Structures are given as C-alpha cells and as structure tokens.
Amino acid sequence: MTDPAPTRTVSVSLTHLIRSHKDGTRVTDDVTLEVLTGEVFGLLGPNGAGKTTLVRQLVGVMKPDSGTVSLLGRDVTADPRSASGVLAYLAQDEPALNDLPVSLAIETTGRLRGLSKRDARAATEVLLEELALAPLRDRPLTRLSGGQRRLAHVAAALVGDRPLLVLDEPTTGLDVTARRAVWDLLRRRRTEAGTTVVLVTHNVLEAEQVLDRVAVLDHGRVMGCDTPGRLKALVSDDVRLDLVWRADPPLEDPTVAALLARSTVDGRRWSARLPADVARDALARLTSGATLAALDDFTLATPTLEDVYLALGGRDSDLERG
Amino acid sequence: MNAFLALYAGQVSRARAARVPLLFVATLQSVGILLLLRGVVDEGSRTTSQQVVAGSTVLVVAFVALNLLSQRFGLLRGSGALDHYATLPVSGSLVVLATAASYATFTIPGAVLTSIIGSLLYGLPLSHLWVLIGVLPLAGASLAGLGACLGLLAPRPELATVAGQLGMSGVLFLGIIPEKRLPEVVQWVRAAVPSTYATDALASSFSRHLDAGLLVQDLGVCLVVSVVALSLASASFRRAVRA
Structure with missing residues (x-):
C-alpha cells in the first residue's frame, strides 16, 4: 500500500496510556501513538506483547490507569460509550455471534450499528459475496471450521461502514486465499x-504487505513506529541466514561454530542475522567444504519486520513469517 | 426499536435449536410435579390445588428465565462476549431486555400447557386462564431480570449456574407449598420473593370468583419488581463490561 498523504487528519490519538496488573507489572507502558485518517495502521508484536490490552483500551472496553484515548475527536477515556458510534471492533473471538447463522450474525450486527433491516440485509448480501461466504449463509458459526468462522466474524465487523475499524488478528486461521480476500x-x-x-497482527507477512505504518510492540512498550520500509532500513545492512541440518551439525568446523554463537536455534534449524558480507562469506564456506553433506537446506x-523486532531489542519472538 | 427487534430475533434464532429440548424438560418437570402431588393433595383442598397448579406453572418460567438466563449471561461474561455488545451503539438495558424477552417467549407454550393440564388434573375451572396474559410477561420479566443479574454479577460462570438453580429451587419450594403450611420465617421469605406474587395471581385465577382487586395488587408488585430487576440487570451489565 502507498504511504498516507501527510496532510491527513488524525483519527486515533493515544497519549501516555498506562495500564498495570495488580502486581504492578505494566501491560501498557506509556504508549503514545497517532493514526491518520485513511491509514492502515498495524500493531505488531509476539503473543503477550500487550497488543490486545492496548486495543481494548482504544475501543473503550478497558479503562487505562492513566493517559487518554481520542477517536475522531471524541474523548473515549471520559466517555467510553462514544467509541461505539464511530468504530467497529473485531475481538480475537466473538462468542456472542457464534450460535447464530452466518447471514443473521452479519445482519444483526449491522442493525445494531443503526442500519435498517433492509439496508442490513443488502449489506450482508454484499459481504457474503465479497468474502465467499454465500454457500455457508444459513450455517450457525459453531458448525463452521475455524477459518470460516473467523471470516464470518470479519464480515460482521465490516458491516455498517464504520469510519474506523479495529481488528484484532482478523486473519488468524484463514487460508491464503481468504487472507488475501480480507486484505x-x-x-x-x-x-x-x-x-x-x-x-x-503477529504475522510479519501481513504487516509488510498490508500496513501503511506499523508500531512494533514488546512488553507493553512501543519499540518503534514507522512505515515497514523505513523500519526495515534500520537493519538494511543485515540479512538473515537460515540453515537446516540433516544430522548433528559439525561443530568442530570454525564457520559452523561461529554461526552457532550468533544463531537462534530451534532443533536442527538455525537462524542468524548477519551483515550481508559476513553471511555471504559463511555460506560460501559452508557450501564448498565437507559441511555441505550435513546441510539439508539453507x-x-x-x-x-521480525529482524526489526529483534534488532530493536525484542525478546521471545514467536512472530509468524507467512 | 430496530435494535431491540434485531437483538430479539437473533436471540430467538440462536435459542431455537438448543432451547426446544430444554423447554420440553422444563414442562415435563412441572407436569411431573403435578402428577406426583395429585396423589398427595386431598380431593377437597381447593386452595392447595390452586397453589400447586399455579406454582408448577410459574416454575416453567423460573426454569427458563431464572436458571437458563443466569447461565447465559454467566457464559457471556465469562467468555468475553460482552465486549461485542459494549462496542456496538446499543445500551446494556436493551441487550438485557431483548435477551430476557426472547427467553420469556420460550416459556409461553410450556406454561400454558402446564396450567391447562394442572386444571384438568385437579378439577379447577379454566374460565379465568386469561390471567396468564398478565402473569407470564410479568413473572418472566421479573425472574429474567434477576437471572440476568445473577449471571452478570457472578465472578465465574459456574457460580452463575449454581445461583440460577438455587433460585429456581426457591421458586419451586415457596411457590408450590401453600403459605399457611410454611413456618413464619419462611413466610417472610415468601413475601420477599417476586415469583410469589405471580403464583398468587395465577392461583386466584383458578377460583370460581376472581378477586380483581387482589389480582391487580399482585400483578402490580410483579410490575414493580420487573422494573427494579431489569434496572439492576442493566447496571450489572455496565459494571461487567467496564470491569
């Protein structure tokens, strides 16, 4: 997607948001962010980074300990209900909808957002077509596969044409085709x-392909916030070398030993972030010597953006790559 | 109104599959009690007969409105489903009202059936059965309001279920046993429970001569309790959402 125009107004403004657990651990740690009108803005981080806690404060269902949330000029911290007039929120699960048939779940949500019965029906038909849900229209959500159910949740979030959509991991569980349809x-x-x-999102591919700007979150803190391109420029001299060993790696080889020291290891899979020339050199030596026999793939x-997350000091990366 | 109807239609639809067997159980439970007590209640004891039939009928309402609704709201709260409604421009009162109304709707066939079977079994007149038109919505609203409160205030869904079932047992005990046979302390409890007034109103409809003043008084109490219970349920909803 293209960069947003610099003159756009601000739709979402979070100022010094703080929220702590009872034990004092901060789950939202002094977050200040602005999202421009018409922007597709992302919150990227591993599980437990505090993304959901942050958006729940944004949509007015969780009260921050301090700080303010403003949505299209409305002070949500002072009047949480005012958020419901301008946004649609898709939570990680939508158990309130799960007993309903697909079309009724979308139609009911549309009517609750103020559409007349007729308009809600028409909007439902359009969404059923757009997301290829028409054949499942009469099926209760509980009787759908995880991916189909998620797609129905997405449709319910999109009905009613809200100026602001807040979507918590909308494409989790979707296959590639459905994911692209949502994007x-x-x-x-x-x-x-x-x-x-x-x-x-905790999916790197989604973040890179869909977002205009992204805030990288870890332990409730914003570690960096910019366009995916500019964030990646922070680590542009680096490349990632992934190795898969066929058997136990030959640790006596000095190149292998040096790589091990700089890799994150997951069984026989090694992943190292290295300066481009170092990586090229290491790969040349690995593929020309006796170590090649032990290598399954590289x-x-x-x-x-995962490398950006790690370069910014991120820990415990379980970000998805595809 | 559009939002109310949308919520109501949604609730009725989601309930259709699961609730019909449950309603069958609720009706069967009340009819079972009628049959059981038929062998115990003396032929000539008209007041007791009226009380048993009225109590069994209100029990159908209590099963659905108090027991099932407290379970439903306990689950909604426990699963985080209230966020869905909290981010839609509908008030908590409307969600509570529409859900309560849909549950109350499902009590109608069972309650009508129970009172007719009861009247026939115990030889009571059916001429004033129209009183059900007032009793069912008011008993439904007051018990549904209380059921919603229990579900929304219980810290865990299992506790909501237990509270709903205890409430239903209370309705059963206090509704079916004639007031005069209860110890004085329990009579006070009976006077404080909203289902009592619905039961008394219905019991009076099984007499040959209907005491209109008493009926209006009983239904008036039901109405007041309904308003209070539903207001409390709305407040509980707001509290549960912003916890």
Whole structure:
C-alpha cells in the first residue's frame, strides 16, 4: 500500500496510556501513538506483547490507569460509550455471534450499528459475496471450521461502514486465499471510503504487505513506529541466514561454530542475522567444504519486520513469517 | 426499536435449536410435579390445588428465565462476549431486555400447557386462564431480570449456574407449598420473593370468583419488581463490561 498523504487528519490519538496488573507489572507502558485518517495502521508484536490490552483500551472496553484515548475527536477515556458510534471492533473471538447463522450474525450486527433491516440485509448480501461466504449463509458459526468462522466474524465487523475499524488478528486461521480476500477488502474500504484501519497482527507477512505504518510492540512498550520500509532500513545492512541440518551439525568446523554463537536455534534449524558480507562469506564456506553433506537446506533472505523486532531489542519472538 | 427487534430475533434464532429440548424438560418437570402431588393433595383442598397448579406453572418460567438466563449471561461474561455488545451503539438495558424477552417467549407454550393440564388434573375451572396474559410477561420479566443479574454479577460462570438453580429451587419450594403450611420465617421469605406474587395471581385465577382487586395488587408488585430487576440487570451489565 502507498504511504498516507501527510496532510491527513488524525483519527486515533493515544497519549501516555498506562495500564498495570495488580502486581504492578505494566501491560501498557506509556504508549503514545497517532493514526491518520485513511491509514492502515498495524500493531505488531509476539503473543503477550500487550497488543490486545492496548486495543481494548482504544475501543473503550478497558479503562487505562492513566493517559487518554481520542477517536475522531471524541474523548473515549471520559466517555467510553462514544467509541461505539464511530468504530467497529473485531475481538480475537466473538462468542456472542457464534450460535447464530452466518447471514443473521452479519445482519444483526449491522442493525445494531443503526442500519435498517433492509439496508442490513443488502449489506450482508454484499459481504457474503465479497468474502465467499454465500454457500455457508444459513450455517450457525459453531458448525463452521475455524477459518470460516473467523471470516464470518470479519464480515460482521465490516458491516455498517464504520469510519474506523479495529481488528484484532482478523486473519488468524484463514487460508491464503481468504487472507488475501480480507486484505483486498480492507484496501478497497480505505480507497473508496477513506476508512481508517487499526490492525493487530503477529504475522510479519501481513504487516509488510498490508500496513501503511506499523508500531512494533514488546512488553507493553512501543519499540518503534514507522512505515515497514523505513523500519526495515534500520537493519538494511543485515540479512538473515537460515540453515537446516540433516544430522548433528559439525561443530568442530570454525564457520559452523561461529554461526552457532550468533544463531537462534530451534532443533536442527538455525537462524542468524548477519551483515550481508559476513553471511555471504559463511555460506560460501559452508557450501564448498565437507559441511555441505550435513546441510539439508539453507536460505539467505533480506531483513523482515521480525529482524526489526529483534534488532530493536525484542525478546521471545514467536512472530509468524507467512 | 430496530435494535431491540434485531437483538430479539437473533436471540430467538440462536435459542431455537438448543432451547426446544430444554423447554420440553422444563414442562415435563412441572407436569411431573403435578402428577406426583395429585396423589398427595386431598380431593377437597381447593386452595392447595390452586397453589400447586399455579406454582408448577410459574416454575416453567423460573426454569427458563431464572436458571437458563443466569447461565447465559454467566457464559457471556465469562467468555468475553460482552465486549461485542459494549462496542456496538446499543445500551446494556436493551441487550438485557431483548435477551430476557426472547427467553420469556420460550416459556409461553410450556406454561400454558402446564396450567391447562394442572386444571384438568385437579378439577379447577379454566374460565379465568386469561390471567396468564398478565402473569407470564410479568413473572418472566421479573425472574429474567434477576437471572440476568445473577449471571452478570457472578465472578465465574459456574457460580452463575449454581445461583440460577438455587433460585429456581426457591421458586419451586415457596411457590408450590401453600403459605399457611410454611413456618413464619419462611413466610417472610415468601413475601420477599417476586415469583410469589405471580403464583398468587395465577392461583386466584383458578377460583370460581376472581378477586380483581387482589389480582391487580399482585400483578402490580410483579410490575414493580420487573422494573427494579431489569434496572439492576442493566447496571450489572455496565459494571461487567467496564470491569
């Protein structure tokens, strides 16, 4: 997606948000962010980074200990109910909808967002087509697969054309085709209606392909916030070398030993972030010597947002790559 | 109104599959009690007969409105489903009202069936059965309001279920046993429970001569309790959402 125009107004403004557990641990640690109107903005971080806690404060269902949330000029901290007039929120699960048939779940949500019965029906039909849910329209959500159910939740979030969509991991469990359908739909909403999207993800590919700007979160803190391109420029001299060993790696080889010291190890999979020339040199030596026999596979890749997360000091990365 | 109807239709739809067997159980439970007590209650004891039939009928309402609704709201709260409603421009009162109304709707066939079977079994007149038109919605609203409160205030869904079942047992005990046979302390409890007034109103409809003043008085209490219970449930909803 293209960069947002610099003159756009601010849709979401979070100022010094703090929320702590009872034991004093901060789950939201002094977060200040602005999301521009018509922007697809992402919150990227591993599980437990505090993304959901942050968006629950954003949509007004969780009260921050201090700080303010403003949505399209409305002070949500002072009046949490005011958020419901401007946004649609998709939580990680939507148990309130799960007993309903797909079309009724979407239609009911549309009517609750103020559409007449007729308009809600028409909007439901459009969404069923757009997300290829039409064949499942009469099926209760509980009788769908995880991915199909998630897609129905997405449809319910999109009905009613809210100017601000807050979506917590909307594509979790979706196959590639469905995931692309959701991304296309979000892009279309942004282009045609100027919809602002705040999207929570722990999927690097999603972040890089869909987001205009991304805030990288860890332990409740914003570690960096910029366009994916500019964030990746922070680590542009680095590449990622991934190795898969066929058997136990030959640790007596000095190149292998040096790589081990700089790799994160997951069984026989090693992943190292290295300066490009170092990686090239190491790979040349690995593939020309006796170590090649022990290597099952290798890839050399340009940095991703996962590398940015690690370079910014992120720990416990369980970010998804695809 | 559009939002109320949308919520109501949604609730009725989600309930259709699961609730019909449950309603069958609720009706069977009340009819079972009628049959059981038929062998115990003396032929000539008209007041007791009226009380048993009225109490069994209100028990159908209590089963659905108090027991099932407290379970439903306990689950909604426990699963985080209240966030869905909290981020939609509908008030908590409307969600509570629409859900309560849909549950109350499902009590109608069972309650009507129970009172007719009861009247026939115990030889009571059916001429004033129209009183059900007032009793069912008011008993439904007051007990549903209380059921919603229990579900929304209980810290865990299992506790909501237990509270709902205890409430239903209370309705059963206090509704079916004639007031005069209860110890004085329990009579006070009976006077404090909203289902009592619905039971008394219905019991009076099984007499040959209906005491209109008493009926209006009983239904008036039901109405007041309904308003209070539903207001409390709305407040509980707001509290549960912003916890």
